Amino acid sequence: MYSTRKTGLVNIIKNSYNSAMIDKILTKIHKKLLKQEKTLAVAESCTGGLLCGRLTENPGASGYFLLGIVAYSNNSKEKILQVPARLISRYGAVSRQVAVSMARNIRRKANADLGISITGLAGPGGSTMNKPVGTVFICLSAKNKDTCRLFSFQGSRQVIRKKAIQGALRLLCAHLSL
Secondary structure, eight states, X not given: OOOOSHHHHHHHHHHOOOHHHHHHHHHHHHHHHHHHTOOEEEEESTTTTHHHHHHTOSTTGGGTEEEEEEOOSHHHHHHTTOOOHHHHHHHOSSSHHHHHXXXXXXXXXXXXXXXXXXXXXXXXXXXXXXXXXXXXXXXXEETTEEEEEEEEOOXXXXXXXXXXXXXXXXXHXXXXXX
């Protein structure tokens, strides 16, 4: 079983890859967002829409889920999400600065209470000395606060993408006090 204490759900997501458990956590998130009448928008890059898919599995998700965008290329980050080209040029698409900009801008674009972004290197290529495969930035933007986390995931492309989704759910759980 799992605890509903604030750290309970967060730790379960952190330490578990059990799909049934994640389903239960998504149900808790679903109910909490509906109860609090909070809305959500998502901007994804390396996860290619997987987070949006998971967040909209429960019937009634349209009560909180407003918009999901997969901005895979730098051009789409600039044109659709209005991430300044100078941020991408200076820090790279996989950076705290770009993740924050993506989350803020998707929240504003959708007029949502919360915006979540994921940008990273799922591999197998694209790594650099400073940013190896598995480097992922996840940001949750609320009206008065942005929370951005750097993750260094290990595993195959599929595993890294799955862990990134779980990292985003952890941030959301923490914000919602689940």
